[in-house]
Amino acid sequence: MVGRKSLKGDYCPSARSLDVIGDWWSLLIVRDAFDGLTRFSEFQKSLGIAKNILTDRLRTLVSRGILEAVPTGDSGSRVEYRLTAVGRDLFPVMVALRQFGERHLFGPGEKHSVLVDREKGLPVHLDIHTQDGRTIGPDDTMLLKIPEGE
Amino acid sequence: MVGRKSLKGDYCPSARSLDVIGDWWSLLIVRDAFDGLTRFSEFQKSLGIAKNILTDRLRTLVSRGILEAVPTGDSGSRVEYRLTAVGRDLFPVMVALRQFGERHLFGPGEKHSVLVDREKGLPVHLDIHTQDGRTIGPDDTMLLKIPEGE
């Protein structure tokens, strides 16, 4: 292996995103971060991830600007891992994954957690629409590629 | 290694989704499928993926119900890989990834492809909102967990 292929130079924004958060653990860590976890041990306990791998992923996510390592108050030597503004912009990705899972990956009677509006307690919705408000699906869209020679 | 951890039993829908499409190549294949690619060689050329890995991923995606292998007309022995209805439900995930990439992973002057409304040619939007139409962000939501003992 010459190393996992990098998509940094791809013209497709989805590909670049996958380059940043497309590995097995990163998005799960981000999910837990959205869920309020901040400490090394919390992530480790929640995910059951090997500690060396967690160390690596946290560092990578920090270096990519998704998380930041904030020195924690008591003595300053321990850190809390918090989502940056950039990291919080992954929210739609998390919601989209959740929505897909809810629809297709649970049995009829099977329970799952639900993301709700904090104010009213009602489930949150996601949709894709045009600028004039029409909700659209994959068949209603097309990809405008960047001309090759540029 | 005892094998990569499975999230099938996780109560969190996002985790289950990652279990299905969370590996390095699967979502890229799905992206290409949304982009209209159907043949083994097309995926292979587009992604630069090793052929044995592609074989494995296509099979897995078919077994998971994301793609279907449709015998192609000419002789029936070759197949085309097409998104199923379930696979097409990954559209919001792709759009969310795209949106994140566009915002954070491109330099100021750097060009990227754009997903547009086929009818009007205008960029599509994604947002997350409550049932009564208010657009909300991560801080406005909470996770309703399933009670442990059930």
Add this chain to the structure above:
DNA sequence: GCGAATTGGTTTCGTAATACAACCAAATAT
């Protein structure tokens, strides 16, 4: 203040996942 436990890792080692290249049979093109 002292010992014990917790936190946040690092190191070592074995295994699984992945890449790369060579090969191949069937289908298709010329």
Add this chain to the structure above:
DNA sequence: ATATTTGGTTGTATTACGAAACCAATTCGC
């Protein structure tokens, strides 16, 4: 009929990952 493309399979090498042991610094219990 021959050449090329398609859609793989089968090695082999390398890398990523998981498990467990270990460790220094902090925090907790008393």
